[in-house]
Amino acid sequence: MDRQKYKQVVDTFFEWNQEELTKIFSELLSAVAAEKSLTPAQIMSQNYETARDNPEIHSRPGNLKDARDSIFPYFWGTDSWNNPLHLENVRGPANQASLIGAIACLLKNPNLCTDRYSQRSNELEVKAITALANLIYYHTDDPWGVFTIGGTISNLYGAKIGLERVVPGAMQKGLAGERVVGICSQASHYSNQTIAGWLGIGTENSIEIPTDENLSMRVDLLDSTLDQLYKQRIKVAYVCATFGTTDGFGIDDVQAIRECVERQCAKHNMPKPQIHCDAAVGWAMSMLTDYDRLNNPLEFSPGLLERIEKVQRANVGLRYADSVTIDFHKMGRSHYPSSAFIVNHREDLKYLARSVTDTPYFSDADPRRDPALFTLECSRPGIGPYAVIASLNGIGLVGWQMLLARGIEMAELLKERLSKLEYCKVLNRETLGASVNWWVLPKGRNAEEIFQRIIRNELTSEQLDRYRKEIRHLFDKRLKTMNPELDARLGFTTSYGYCPHGNELPGWKAVFFNPKTTDAMVERIVASIEEL
Ligand SMILES: *Cc1c(COP(=O)(O)O)cnc(C)c1O
Numbered sequence: 383m384d385r386q387k388y389k390q391v392v393d394t395f396f397e398w399n400q401e402e403l404t405k406i407f408s409e410l411l412s413a414v415a416a417e418k419s420l421t422p423a424q425i426m427s428q429n430y431e432t433a434r435d436n437p438e439i440h441s442r443p444g445n446l447k448d449a450r451d452s453i454f455p456y457f458w459g460t461d462s463w464n465n466p467l468h469l470e471n472v473r474g475p476a477n478q479a480s481l482i483g484a485i486a487c488l489l490k491n492p493n494l495c496t497d498r499y500s501q502r503s504n505e506l507e508v509k510a511i512t513a514l515a516n517l518i519y520y521h522t523d524d525p526w527g528v529f530t531i532g533g534t535i536s537n538l539y540g541a542k543i544g545l546e547r548v549v550p551g552a553m554q555k556g557l558a559g560e561r562v563v564g565i566c567s568q569a570s571h572y573s574n575q576t577i578a579g580w581l582g583i584g585t586e587n588s589i590e591i592p593t594d595e596n597l598s599m600r601v602d603l604l605d606s607t608l609d610q611l612y613k614q615r616i617k618v619a620y621v622c623a624t625f626g627t628t629d630g631f632g633i634d635d636v637q638a639i640r641e642c643v644e645r646q647c648a649k650h651n652m653p654k655p656q657i658h659c660d661a662a663v664g665w666a667m668s669m670l671t672d673y674d675r676l677n678n679p680l681e682f683s684p685g686l687l688e689r690i691e692k693v694q695r696a697n698v699g700l701r702y703a704d705s706v707t708i709d710f711h712k713m714g715r716s717h718y719p720s721s722a723f724i725v726n727h728r729e730d731l732k733y734l735a736r737s738v739t740d741t742p743y744f745s746d747a748d749p750r751r752d753p754a755l756f757t758l759e760c761s762r763p764g765i766g767p768y769a770v771i772a773s774l775n776g777i778g779l780v781g782w783q784m785l786l787a788r789g790i791e792m793a794e795l796l797k798e799r800l801s802k803l804e805y806c807k808v809l810n811r812e813t814l815g816a817s818v819n820w821w822v823l824p825k826g827r828n829a830e831e832i833f834q835r836i837i838r839n840e841l842t843s844e845q846l847d848r849y850r851k852e853i854r855h856l857f858d859k860r861l862k863t864m865n866p867e868l869d870a871r872l873g874f875t876t877s878y879g880y881c882p883h884g885n886e887l888p889g890w891k892a893v894f895f896n897p898k899t900t901d902a903m904v905e906r907i908v909a910s911i912e913e914l
Contacts, residue, residue, distance in 0.1 A: 387443070390443065391443050394443070394445050394446065395446075399446065402446050403446070406446060406447070406450050409450070410450075410457065413454075413457065413458055414462055414464070417461070417462060417464060417465070418464075420465075421465070421467075421866035421867050422461060422463075422465035422467045422468050422866065422871055423866045423871075425458060425459055425460070425461055426455065426458055426459035427459075428459065438452070440452075462475060462476075463475050463896070464896075465896075466896045466898035466899040466900065466903060467866075467868075467869070467870045467871055467899070467903060468870075468871055468896060469870045469871060469872055469873070469892040469893055469894065469895075469896070469899065470871050470872060470873035470891070470893070471628075471873050471891070471893055472628055472663050472712045472713070472817070472893050472895065473712070473893075473895065474712075474713075474715040474895030474896050474897075475715060475895075475896055475898075476711075476715055476716060476717050477714075477715045477716065477773055477776075477777065478776075479772045479773045479775075479776025479777055480714075480715065480716035480717050480720075480769040480770075480772055480773045481717070482772050482776070483716075483717075483765075483768035483769045483770070483771065483772025483773065484716075484717040484765050484768060484769050484772075486768055486772075487503070487763075487764045487765050487767075487768035487769075488765075490503065490764075491764075492504070492764040493761050493762065493763075493764075494507055494528075494529070494753060494762040494763070494764050494767075495744070495752075495753065495754040495757070495759075495760055495761055495762055496744050496747050496752040496753070496754045497748065497751055497752055498746065500764060503764045503767065503768075504751065504752075504753075506764070506767040506768065506771060507528065507529060507753075507764070507766070507767040508526075508751070509767070509771060510529070510722070510766065510767040510770040510771050510774075511525065511526060511527045511528070511529075511722060511724055511767075512525060513770070513771070513774060514527075514665075514708055514710075514722055514724060514770065515527070515724050515726070517665075517668040517669060517671070518661070518665060518668050518700050518701075518703075518706050518708070518724065519700065519701050519726050520668075520671060520697075520701055522726055524727055524728045524729075525724055525725060525726055525727070525728065526724070526725060526728040526731060527705075527722055527723050527724035527725055528722070528723055528753045528757055528762070529719070529720065529721065529722050529723075529762065529763075529764075529765075529766030529767060530719070530721050530722070530723055530757075530758075530759070530762075530766075531719045531721065531759070531763075532709070532718075532719050532721045533571070533573060533660065533662035533707050533709045533712075533721050534571075534573035534576055534577070535721065535723075535758065535759075536662070536707035536708070536709075536721045536722065536723035537571075537573050537574065537577055537622065537658065537660055537662075537707050538573075538577045538580065538581070538758065539705070539723040539734070539758070540620060540622065540656055540658030540660075540704075540705045540706075540707065540723065541564055541577045541578075541581055541583075541619060541620045541622070541656070541658065542581060542733070542734060542758075543620075543656045543658075543704070543705065543725075543730055543731075543733045543734060544564070544618075544619035544620030544655050544656030544658065545562065545581060545583070545619040545620070546733035546734070547619070547653060547654065547655065547656055547733060548562065548617040548618065548619050548652075548653045548654075548655060549562060549617065549619070553734075556582065557582055557583075560617070561587065561616055561617075562583050562587065562616070562617045562618075562619050563583065563587040563588070563589055563611060563616060563617070563618050563619070564577070564578050564581075564583055564587065564588050564589070564618070564619050564620050564621075564622065565588075565589045565590075565591060565604065565607070565608075565618060565620070565621045565622065565655075566588065566589075566590060566591070566599075566621070566622040566623075566624065566660075567590060567591050567592075567593050567597075567598075567599035567623075567624055567627075567632075567634060567879075568590040568591065568592045568593050568879060568880075568881050569593045569597045569599075569624065569627040569629075569630070569632050569878075569879025569880065570590065570622060570624045570627065570660065571624070571627070571628050571660060571662065573660075574588055574590075574622055574660075575588050583619065589607060591603050591604050591607060592881060593632060593879060593880055593881075594880070595812075595837075595880055596632060596810070596812045596813055597627050597630045597631070597632020597633075597810060597813060597878075597879045597880055598632050598633060598634050598635060599623065599624070599634040599635075599639065601635060601638045601639060601642050604621070604639060604642055604643075605642050605645075605646065608642065608643065608646040609646060609649075609650075612646055612647075612649070612650035612652050613650070615652070617652065617653065617655075618643075618652075618655040619655055619656065620655045620656040620657075620658050621639055621643055621655050621656075621657055621658070622658045622659070622660055623635075623636045623639050623657065623658070623659045623660070623699075623703065624659075624660045624661075624664075625659050625660065625661035625663075625664040625665065625667075625696075625699070625700060625706075626661060626662070626663035626664020626665070626667070626815055627663070627879050628662075628663055629810075629817065629819055629875045629878040629879055629889065629891055630809060630810035630813055630817060630819045630878050630879055630880075630889075631663065631664065631810060631813040631814060631815030631816070631817045632810070632813055632879055632880075633664060633696050633699070633813070633814065634659075634699075635699055636657065636659055636699040636700060636701075636702040636703050637698070637699050637702045639657065639702075640657050640702045640703075643655060643657060656704050656705065657702065657703050657704045657705075658703065658704065658705050658706070658707070659700060659703035659705070659706045659707070660706075660707045661700065661706050661707060661708055662707050662708065662709040662712060662721070663709065663712050663713060663815070664713075664815060665700075665706065665707075665708040665709075665713070666712075666713035666714060666782070666786055667693045667696065667697060667786065667814070667815070668697050668700060669779060669782040669783060669786060670690055670693050670694060670697070670783055670786055670787070671694055671697045672779070673690055673694070673783055675687050675690060675691060675694075679780075680780070680783060680784060680787065682787055683791075685794065686787055686790065686791055686794070689790050689794065689814055690787065690790075692814055693790075693814050696814060701726075703726070704725065704726060704727075704730060705723065705724060705725045705726070705730065706723075706724050707721065707722075707723060708721065708722045708723075708724065709721045710722065710766065710769065710770050710773070711769075712895075713786070713789075713816070713895065714769075714770065714773055715773070715785075715895065716769035716770060716773050717765055717769045718765075719763065719765060719766060720765060720766040720769045720770055721766065722766060722770070731756050734756035734757075735749070735755060735756050736755055736756065737755075738755070741754055741755060785897055786816075788894075788897060789815070789816030789894045789895065789897075790814065790815065790816060792816070792894040792899060792901070792904055793815065793816050793817060793818050793892075793894050795901060795904050796818045796892060796894075796904050796907060796908070797811060797818055797820075799904070799905065799908040800818070800820050800908060800911075803908070803911070803912070804827075804828050804829065804830070805822065805823045805824065805825050805826065805827050805828070805829055806820055806821060806822050806823070806829055806911065807820060807821045807823075807829035807830055807832075807833050808820045809821065809833075809878055809880070809887070809889050810878070816893055816894040816895060817891065817892065817893045817894070818891070818892045818893075818894075819875065819878040819889035819890070819891050820889060820890050821833075821849075821853050821888075821889060821890065822853060822856045822857070822890060822911055822914070823849065823852055823853065823856070824852055824856070827852075832849060836882055836883075836885065836887070837882050839882070839883045846885060850887075850888050853888050853889070853890070854874070854888060856914055857872070857874050857890055859914055860872075860910060860911070860914055863914075864910060868906055869906060869907070869910050870892065870899070870903055870904075870906070870907050872890055872891060872892050872907070873890070873891035873892070873893065874888065874889070874890060874891060875888060875889050875891050876888050878891070892907065
């Protein structure tokens with residue numbers, strides 16, 4: 383080999399070129415800053431046409447600038463969602479404490495599979511999990527968990543524990559033809575379907591319990607469903623409660639769900655399912671648990687305090703879950719992936735445990751602290767723990783309380799303004815989060831009356847379809863006529879979760895995750911609707 387050429391490659395790509403790196407990082411930071419002068423519309427149009435035709439691998443060794451140049455158009459053409467007019471979904475701008483954490487993580491590149499590959503980063507994961515567990519379970523004794531690549535996978539862990547609880551040894555023997563079901567609500571995230579499919583339970587055995595108008599699982603219907611299933615001796619692996627549905631922020635009553643499940647299991651002498659709580663979106667509300675409403679140090683308005691009291695009451699429900707899913711990359715405004723799966727009682731992880739013989743190249747793994755002995759993943763990124771601890775401690779609990787309260791405040795403002803328009807209907811008036819779902823119908827229609835008629839099952843499917851089309855048509859019309867410099871970008875859902883008589887209902891959607899969104903921007907949403 384030409385040693386000279388080899389040395390050049392090593393010097394360029396493996397020596398610590400601090401000056402060069404700093405320069406390129408600084409250029410990238412400037413490129414992001416330049417977004418400020420743009421609208422939140424597409425920054426650069428896509429070119430899918432030839433994306434497969436020119437896969438591009440350079441032939442000769444280049445340098446760090448070649449690395450920069452090869453990704454730059456795609457970097458520039460990707461919106462960071464820093465613009466406060468982005469309200470489409472549960473995605474906010476990433477906070478900069480998280481950026482510091484995430485970059486620190488990348489610089490060391492730990493692999494959280496075992497202690498040996500990550501040392502103090504493994505310790506940081508324990509710290510981050512415990513900090514989150516203390517928020518959720520309100521100071522608990524023996525929690526554990528791991529960061530995963532997303533809420534879907536965190537939910538999968540909960541479901542898998544449940545499956546092992548009711549079909550012991552399924553990890554080794556499979557389901558062997560036994561019918562097992564999983565239960566969630568009709569407003570739950572579609573990942574529950576994905577999981578039932580991937581675990582071999584089957585999507586057809588994922589049972590969705592209808593919700594009430596506030597997007598909470600109907601516990602009376604859960605009760606009758608369990609009764610029917612257990613009469614047939616069909617096992618239920620898990621009941622997945624949702625704490626903050628993705629569109630409308632519905633919250634299931636985990637305490638009532640647990641009581642119902644335990645009563646039915648005892649009545650029929652069936653094994654207890656995992657009570658998992660999908661708090662991917664809603665977990666952040668637990669940071670408001672300790673807010674002192676009496677002294678009100680942050681001077682929240684009376685209306686806001688009332689909402690916070692309800693949040694505090696809802697938070698108590700979380701303590702009744704065996705396990706939870708937390709997406710810090712949603713309301714925690716951190717970097718992907720920062721999703722955590724947490725069990726309240728560490729011993730529950732025994733259901734996932736593999737032996738050292740199952741994981742041959744971790745022969746020195748220590749079951750007391752090496753997650754690889756129970757994780758689905760082998761290599762695991764450290765971004766989550768770094769982003770979470772940096773965000774929690776950079777911003778601080780009080781900082782978080784302000785950010786959360788502001789999200790609720792903006793959602794309330796929009797709900798209040800929209801409810802004054804008779805051709806609009808706020809669909810999630812009573813839910814507590816930062817999201818608003820609503821209808822816009824043509825002027826002259828009475829949206830509330832139409833909604834009540836749907837609840838009373840008085841509309842034909844043709845009538846329903848016509849209203850659905852009108853709601854969509856007006857959304858598209860606003861999209862075409864909006865001024866991207868003034869008008870917020872909104873989301874649309876074809877089913878916000880409440881399905882009276884099985885009818886899926888669409889909705890416009892706004893999620894207030896961007897702390898820079900102003901009251902004037904909210905007022906402008908309403909004005910843009912009035913102008914339609
Ligand atoms: C987003 C979401 C998920 C899936 O999480 P990912 O991190 O996107 O995989 C699951 N449940 C709920 C309620 C969600 O909002």
